[in-house]
Amino acid sequence: MQFPITGFQLLGYSESALGKNTFQTINPQTGSPTPWKFFESTDSEVHTAMEMAASAFKTYSHLPGKDRADFLRAIAAELEEQQEHLVSVYMQESGLPEGRARGELGRTTGQLRAFAAVAESSSWMEVRIDTAQPDRTPLPKPDIRKCMRPLGPVIVFGASNFPFAFSTAGGDTASALAVGCPVVVKGHPMHAGTSEAVGRCIQRAARQTQMPEGVFSQLQGSGTGLGAALVKHPAAKAVGFTGSKAGGLALTRLGAERKEPIPVFAEMGSINPVVVLPSATEPGKGWAKAYAQSVTLGAGQFCTNPGLVLGIKGSGWTAFSKVLAAEVDAVGTACMLHSNIAAQYQSLRADFFAQPGVTRITARVDNEGDTRANGAVGVVSAAAFRKNPSLKREVFGPFTLLVTCEDHEDLVRTLPGLEGQLTASLLGNETEIQSASDVVALLGEKAGRLLINGVPTGVEVCPSMHHGGPFPATTDSRFTSVGTDAVKRWIRPLSYQNLPGGILPPALKDDNPLGILRMVNGQMTDGPI
């Protein structure tokens, strides 16, 4: 069956619409409202959702990993079951094409199953056991065993640019549920219908697998009040957010100012610098075209969008710049997620082109209309770039700034002034890269992921992925929001000293009933003690 979109809040197994006010989502392809009305959440609904989450935590946090894995797989199955409906709502609210919708849904179900495997394997528990030494002098050594425990209810903010993969059932939700944290989602107001349709799949999966009620709730709202109320609620123990720097910093501040401060993991995007060494400008390499595609992919609405490309003056770099600009022009006008986003893009782009020394090298003009965007490329000298902090801002959309350096020294002078980044890329042949070890080191210090000869868009979901980076790319560079290590944001260690075997958690029992790899007296082993 297909669930109708009602505009209700999802509270545990129920739904609720206590609010008097409603809001709508817009189809950016047509500029018209979608057929649905969404109720604004009330404080009372916030409180109910959080209290249910706190109550669910007491049992959910102690369930066997296998049960949580079943829940995550049931969500994935529900999403697949509802695929046609979900894709249709997604497209109406995002303006993104069908292929993207289906691809992103596949990524989302893949993530859910990857985190199910993490839940089932208990690999996230990082077990360390040091057995007792009763005869040690001067003092006997007690038996101490440590494993990870979930923090408690997690607030997840849906992201505008990934209605499936970074929203209601996205990586934040999947990673938190995997390790035993109930989740309360604030649906993104630009795709409230998609949020509801996905949320009902989670709700149904929770009931079907008999999870404690309150393990998942979702609240909707068009303003900033709802998010603030959720982050301030005493039952909230951590926050996951993907979005703008302003939004991320505001939530981080709210989290820090609580009576009990809580960690807010905000991924706030970056400009993802790319260094083009001379050999990579050769036309046969195809990098100019590959980067034009990367810059304009999804109308440039990716946090790994390459917004800054640095090269060294010369005919190769000039030719590379021209091809890049021509290819960006060739992409044509794209539909952005929302008229607000398009307006912000158009205004920031204009501001960049008004900065001293910046030349526009794309040909398309700027009368794109309400939700449309043309790609654009600017060029500036490294000297002008270095002295103008305005040029280090992120332009969310299909824009990139080329920075022309006089020589290698000019490049090395420029890189230290960059802020923290999600990614940094380097193009060149092996000889060039070997002799540019200073550039490799500088880029590695600035970024969470360092790529050689590739484009930063496209973030694999795998154990080796780090999607995070030094501030302001994220609020805490020690954590990732993509890949299986994303669970580390939601867990804390707990040491058990001298616990009788009968009440030790299964992960810590002598006979290792979970069969997991554990550090026992300093050695890794999957055997019993």
Added chain:
Amino acid sequence: MQFPITGFQLLGYSESALGKNTFQTINPQTGSPTPWKFFESTDSEVHTAMEMAASAFKTYSHLPGKDRADFLRAIAAELEEQQEHLVSVYMQESGLPEGRARGELGRTTGQLRAFAAVAESSSWMEVRIDTAQPDRTPLPKPDIRKCMRPLGPVIVFGASNFPFAFSTAGGDTASALAVGCPVVVKGHPMHAGTSEAVGRCIQRAARQTQMPEGVFSQLQGSGTGLGAALVKHPAAKAVGFTGSKAGGLALTRLGAERKEPIPVFAEMGSINPVVVLPSATEPGKGWAKAYAQSVTLGAGQFCTNPGLVLGIKGSGWTAFSKVLAAEVDAVGTACMLHSNIAAQYQSLRADFFAQPGVTRITARVDNEGDTRANGAVGVVSAAAFRKNPSLKREVFGPFTLLVTCEDHEDLVRTLPGLEGQLTASLLGNETEIQSASDVVALLGEKAGRLLINGVPTGVEVCPSMHHGGPFPATTDSRFTSVGTDAVKRWIRPLSYQNLPGGILPPALKDDNPLGILRMVNGQMTDGPI
């Protein structure tokens, strides 16, 4: 040779005394100043230390783990070489007895060697490798490899109560140096001489093992300005602190308000609740005496000091309380670290005894003098305790509050109101504990370490130790400041995509030259790829 105590700042391999003002330390046993004068650091010295650390980071962060291990072991050897001198200065500044001084020094050298082993093993690097799948559809999968990297220069604040183990060469310093972070220490003003003597050992070890200059510096100052200047300096990337809640929160706020916010790991102590189930009150068990010793150990100046003991009304609990009080009285008057600490203890203790419903059950009177403290025990009903937040404050010193619960339900009603704790303890026989699973769960949610039938004082240094806990015990419950996992505070992941083998860090190379355990395509292995 023995280094004279000069009162100078230690900047890299040099020393400096640009400040005009000086301060002194006091011998709490005599109340008289020690023979040394210490120069207050200047802003210019702060800047020099931080710039040297940033510069040292560039090479130190890339050194083989073996070299950093040699450095840490050389520090331990220097400390042992200087043992007599160090113990003498320590005793003059802390008033603590010789046995404690030697024991703490042994713990400190043990920690340094444990972290040397971590550095050498590279086990902290958490390597994950996912090899390329060029034929994957719809898109080829790139080669991605991830390992941990050091964050950058770390500021370490010396703690008043552990002049060796949590100060200049303590766990924060050792864990940061182990993973490639230079350290700038702010010496604790109550034991500036001990800080200098230890700092010179580190300085000498750094030179001897040819570490880059600036890998260690130490600045001294008597006010709060120096610490603030260090935390605010742009080159600082993380902060380690052990001390008061007020101090920890102030530094955390400074770290969060920077243009580039940095993590401040503050361990701020706690009241370490203990639940006594009926069988544990039996005189033959000896828990009343064991707890009297734990409460008064080191004049109660431990962050794991048991400041709250909860029991259930009855003749057993009454008798337990009497023996505990008598044993605390029998300990006698102890010398505290400083007259300020003693004054604060005496005043807070008086404030506790003035709270509604609190009865003093120890006999010793309160005219202890400037730096002396008598142990004290109070009793209050659970009902009165629950409604009075003042009774949840930490009393730094040999004091504990007994809370009498009407019955098991009254106990279970009381525990949820406790704040986050470093430790929580439960005394009882196995049958009682099995049937008190609600208490076990509640204590586990509040604490970083859960003990059965033990005392919380005494923190083992081992992989299974977690010395951290939910706020306000620490600012981030996900990290520990004791045990080998303490390194996790100072590292962040970096993913490498498509890097040529020649420039991959050794930990990530195909042939696994470090011979470490790595996750390769989802499987743990110490073999090559």
